[in-house]
Amino acid sequence: MNVHVNALVNAHLPDEKTSAFASDVVAGLTHQPKQLSPKYFYDAAGSDLFEQITRLPEYYPTRTELDILRDRGAEIAAIIGDNAALVEFGAGATTKVRLLLESCRFAAYVPVDISGDFLTAQADDLRRDFPELAVHPVIADFTTAFKLPAAIEGQPKVGFFPGSTIGNFEPHEACRFLRSAREILGVGARMIVGVDLEKDERVLHAAYNDAAGVTARFNLNLLLRINRELGGNFDLSAFVHRAIYNREQHRIEMHLVARKQQSVRLLGTTISFRAGESIHTENSYKYSIERFGALARGSGWKVQTVWTDAAKMFSVQALVAEA
Structure with missing residues (x-):
């Protein structure tokens, strides 16, 4: 070194x-x-x-996931409930999270990313567009343990991990990440995850x-x-x-x-x-719904609901932390 x-x-x-x-x-x-x-x-x-x-x-994943988040927003909101803190792991452009913020009544949003300047700019934009939302950016590598802001202590936590990024991990790394997220979010946490599905190789x-x-x-x-x-x-x-x-x-x-x-x-x-x-x-x-469900269970989560597009190209899955 x-x-x-x-x-x-x-x-x-x-x-x-x-x-x-x-x-x-x-x-x-x-x-x-x-x-x-x-x-x-x-x-x-x-x-x-x-x-x-x-x-x-x-490139089907982004537009398909956006369609699911847009079309199923009310169902996602019903599962999440009101006044939770939304913690986005690896927050990037705000296109996807804005769909959740428009559908759900969150008390706070915690974007987590290693790129501080970009994170700050995105947080400022969200504060302007959602003035009632408390935004608490955290500069950290989301794949490692980090502390959540003290301001959201005591609030129910919902993790957000869109974009099929879970598929970029080796399966054992995905398990480690999901276990870490469960520890960070705490008891009773939920998580919304984008998971790309198996399909025609062409x-x-x-x-x-x-x-x-x-x-x-x-x-x-x-x-x-x-x-x-x-x-x-x-x-x-x-x-x-x-x-x-x-x-x-x-x-x-x-x-x-x-x-x-x-x-x-x-x-x-x-x-x-x-x-x-x-x-x-x-x-x-690329996961089958069954294989990802097994991976989630092995990481301390239970799959509560799975939403897919009509062609079953992509899925958005709601997980709940097991006691």
Whole structure:
């Protein structure tokens, strides 16, 4: 770690987040097989590209989940009840949470995200548009334990985890996250989770290999970020985006595949690639309703209600913490 930090001192501001990024990147690229965490997709450029992905005709999850939240808002409100505090894990753009805020009578909203500037701006917008709502942003990594604001102590808690982000975790990591969320939210908590469902592989392939190439640019932007923030010298034209469906694991896998044999310099380390060798950048697990129910039960939650679209492409699930 010290050699990585020393290299950063010479070329980049060695703040805590940059140092963690450097450590994770070097560890991932020297691992066999090579891998990078998908949480590093979301710099400013990556976040903008992902917003473009959500509007692509092939990419069904976002619009399908929005339709479910819009159409089933009254039913969700009936389950949640009034005057709860809504805690959103990994809060991003407010499009989805606004649908809940319009349907349900929350006393407070606690968006949790590691990006402080973005979080603050989103919180300010919500205070303006929902003046009766107490908004308490928390800057934290939602995948680790964090403290809720003292202002919502004693209020019933509802977790919100939309976007099928649960599918980006390995199943054991998803269990760990759900257990952590249960501990954070406390006794009697509920949680609203977006879960992508198993479907025709052709639909999945098109969603992650769009004709416009936006997902490819999103994936390759991770290398661009490494070049910019960590002084790497990746040649983006020497890598190609590839997304495949792994039937055995029930998941889409995203990779960056080396077109040729090459070496990359990064923070004093030389990383060699064989032609055809890949960097595994993301998994997106697809669940049956039964398999996700079993995962939830193993994590201390019970599935109370499942809402899907007519084609059963996507689900929004209401969980209740078991005693």
